[in-house]
Amino acid sequence: MLSRVLSAAVLGIDAYQVEVEVDIALGLPMFSTVGLPEGAVKESKDRVKAAIKNSGYEYPPRKITVNLAPADIKKEGSTFDLPIAVGILSAAGTIRPQTLREYFIIGELSLDGRVKPVKGALPMALGARSQKETRGIIVPVENAHEAAVVQGVKVIAVKDLGEVVDFLNGTALFAPTRIDLESLFCHQEEYPDDFSDVKGQEHVKRALEIAAAGGHNIIMIGPPGSGKTMLARRLRTILPPLTLEEALESTRIHSVLGLLDSNKHLIVNRPVRSPHHTISDAGLIGGGSIPKPGEVSLAHNGVLFLDELPEFRKNVIEVLRQPVEDGAVTIARASTSLTFPARFMLVAAMNPCPCGFWGDHRRQCTCTVPQIQRYKSRISGPLLDRIDIHVEVPAVKYKELSHESSGESSLTIRQRVVEARGIQKERFRTSQIHCNAQMQHRHIKKYCGIGEDCQRLLERAINTLGLSARAYTRILKVSRTIADLGGEEAIQAPHIAEAIQYRSLDRNLE
Numbered sequence: 001m002l003s004r005v006l007s008a009a010v011l012g013i014d015a016y017q018v019e020v021e022v023d024i025a026l027g028l029p030m031f032s033t034v035g036l037p038e039g040a041v042k043e044s045k046d047r048v049k050a051a052i053k054n055s056g057y058e059y060p061p062r063k064i065t066v067n068l069a070p071a072d073i074k075k076e077g078s079t080f081d082l083p084i085a086v087g088i089l090s091a092a093g094t095i096r097p098q099t100l101r102e103y104f105i106i107g108e109l110s111l112d113g114r115v116k117p118v119k120g121a122l123p124m125a126l127g128a129r130s131q132k133e134t135r136g137i138i139v140p141v142e143n144a145h146e147a148a149v150v151q152g153v154k155v156i157a158v159k160d161l162g163e164v165v166d167f168l169n170g171t172a173l174f175a176p177t178r179i180d181l182e183s184l185f186c187h188q189e190e191y192p193d194d195f196s197d198v199k200g201q202e203h204v205k206r207a208l209e210i211a212a213a214g215g216h217n218i219i220m221i222g223p224p225g226s227g228k229t230m231l232a233r234r235l236r237t238i239l240p241p242l243t244l245e246e247a248l249e250s251t252r253i254h255s256v257l258g259l260l261d262s263n264k265h266l267i268v269n270r271p272v273r274s275p276h277h278t279i280s281d282a283g284l285i286g287g288g289s290i291p292k293p294g295e296v297s298l299a300h301n302g303v304l305f306l307d308e309l310p311e312f313r314k315n316v317i318e319v320l321r322q323p324v325e326d327g328a329v330t331i332a333r334a335s336t337s338l339t340f341p342a343r344f345m346l347v348a349a350m351n352p353c354p355c356g357f358w359g360d361h362r363r364q365c366t367c368t369v370p371q372i373q374r375y376k377s378r379i380s381g382p383l384l385d386r387i388d389i390h391v392e393v394p395a396v397k398y399k400e401l402s403h404e405s406s407g408e409s410s411l412t413i414r415q416r417v418v419e420a421r422g423i424q425k426e427r428f429r430t431s432q433i434h435c436n437a438q439m440q441h442r443h444i445k446k447y448c449g450i451g452e453d454c455q456r457l458l459e460r461a462i463n464t465l466g467l468s469a470r471a472y473t474r475i476l477k478v479s480r481t482i483a484d485l486g487g488e489e490a491i492q493a494p495h496i497a498e499a500i501q502y503r504s505l506d507r508n509l510e
Contacts, residue, residue: 003090003097006104006134007083008127009075010120012338013256013293015127017104019069020080022087027063033084035068038076047078047109048085055113055161060092074335076290079118082107082138085161086168095168103156104128104137105164113161117142119258122251125150136176138164144177145265146255149248151181181244184266191237191269195410198234200400201227202407207391207502209413212238213420214481215435217324217346217386219309221504222393223360228349231393232305235347236270237410239303240421246301249341253293253300271302277311285319291331291338296323299344309348310378317383320346324386327438343438346387350379360395376505385470388437388478389502420484436481441473448476454496461500475499 005020031045052059066084068075083105089095106124108116121143128137129152136154139147144157155177158164166172195205204220208231211218220228242250250267254260260267275284275295286294296304306312323329327343352358353372358365367375384390424435427447433439439447450458462472478499479491488495 001091001093003087003100005083005087005090005100006131007080007106008104008124008137009073009077009079010123010256011073011336012291013123013252013297013340015120015123016070016073017127017131018075018080020083020087021067021069022084022091023065023067024060024088024091025063025065029061029063031064031066033066033068035066035071036074037068038074040078041068041075041080044078044081044084044109047081047111048088050111051081051109051113051161052085052088054111055165057089057094057161057165058092060088064088074290077118078108078116079106079120079124081109082115082161082164085109086164089165095165096170099168099170101133102135103154103168104131104134106137106143107140107158109161115140115158115160115164120256121147122149122248122255125153125155126252129153138167142262145179146251146260148177148179149181149251149266179265181266185241185244185247185268191234191410193234193237193410195234195237195408195413196406198227198230198407200396201231201393204231204391204393205407205413207389208235209238209417210478210481210485210502211235211345211347211389212240212413213417213485214388214424214477215345215437216388216478216481217348217437218389218391219348219350219384219387219505220391220393221350221352223351223358223363223395224356226393226395228393229307232303232307232347232349233272234410235345236272236303238413238417239270239345240414240418242268242270242301250301253297253341257293257298259298271299272305273299273302274305274307277306277308279312279316281313281316281319284316285323285329286331286340289333291333291336291340293340294329296320296329296342296344297340300341302344304344304346306346306348309350310375314378314380317378318380321383321386324383345437348387362395381468382470384505385468385474388474390504391502392504416485420481423484436477436484439477439480444473444476448480448491450476450479450491450496451493453493454491457493457496457500461503465503467503471503475503478502 001024003022007018007020008015009018090097117140125137125147128134138156141157141159148155156174157177167174273295284295323342328339329342330339353367354375355366357363479495482495483491
């Protein structure tokens with residue numbers, strides 16, 4: 001007897017259809033799996049056999065062959081336990097084959113027949129929706145709400161193998177799992193932190209507001225305890241809210257890696273990733289024999305915060321060049337080449353010197369000039385060129401710390417940011433970009449025209465600071481954002497001057 005069951009697997013962050021073919025033939029009892037199965041897939045035969053017996057069904061003592069098509073792509077994980085068990089029961093005559101072509105089936109089996117959750121339920125539900133001949137997807141109960149985020153696909157949640165058999169045979173009715181997306185987005189913009197908590201540092205808040213309004217990368221330089229980390233953690237509270245499309249993109253990446261909380265089915269707030277400086281380049285950018293997303297992809301549509309930037313290994317920092325510039329990262333292996341989205345705001349923090357007190361009015365720096373130069377040289381010029389805004393964060397004075405009044409709230413700042421983003425959305429409505437930081441040369445030429453006074457100001461700055469061509473375009477992009485925040489149609493000299501002052505590391509490296 002031969003049966004065919006539809007399932008799905010994840011390659012990168014996208015799902016593809018897998019047809020599980022099960023053949024039961026006469027011969028000595030044996031179980032073989034073909035179709036490039038990895039270790040966990042090969043071990044499924046023992047889980048499937050025990051689950052079928054312990055669920056009260058007869059396991060056929062025959063020669064069983066399982067093929068996972070397409071056979072030229074490696075299959076990994078425990079996703080195929082449930083479809084293999086269903087295929088065996090269907091080939092043995094326990095399950096009617098009529099409904100097998102209507103549903104994708106995914107799930108891991110325990111030895112007693114319970115269906116356990118798997119990674120990547122969201123992209124698999126998206127894959128099921130893309131197949132016109134399928135009606136829905138059968139998933140473990142723990143994955144039901146995650147899959148139900150995808151509208152237009154029927155999600156059936158099951159607890160054990162017996163429920164799957166009853167549903168496919170039509171002896172039991174299961175209501176599809178539904179989820180109210182509006183109720184999930186009601187919890188947007190709920191943050192425990194607020195910009196009003198930060199005392200002083202008004203110029204840094206201004207720089208962060210500009211960065212949020214234009215999607216610009218930013219680096220903060222200051223002594224320990226000046227508030228760099230505190231400010232960086234509050235950046236997401238002023239970013240514009242996620243759209244449904246962006247939320248699905250971010251959730252899909254977290255789903256593939258199994259990082260979604262059991263009570264958090266959709267990421268509705270912009271993600272913030274803050275890896276430790278001991279991270280490897282593969283951990284940051286992604287990798288593995290079958291490539292998986294790294295921290296830069298987990299920060300997609302959000303913020304990647306690198307604290308103590310010079311403490312990261314140089315080869316790790318340098319791999320950021322491509323994703324910072326392109327908004328995506330491509331990982332090539334002998335068997336495949338995958339591209340992961342990585343459109344994030346890079347926020348970095350560093351001390352001005354190894355001891356941290358160079359330029360601090362409170363404590364004396366103990367570093368020599370060569371030590372300071374070596375410390376700063378850990379960050380290459382090409383990477384600094386890709387960071388739009390450099391801002392110095394001095395130590396906070398006691399008078400500011402003890403001041404009872406608080407600054408602007410995150411809500412007030414976010415309103416200005418959203419208005420500026422609205423201007424950019426209208427400006428780029430016919431393009432594939434979303435904010436000023438993503439502008440290419442043709443966009444800069446079209447939207448960043450400047451007058452003679454601005455050109456003279458830029459010329460003096462470039463000749464004095466020795467700025468690169470990339471730094472020149474960064475200044476124009478930041479100027480465009482400053483003008484948008486002020487509601488100005490044209491870029492004026494004050495906008496250029498403010499953008500130039502956000503290149504402090506270019507001045508210090510001279």
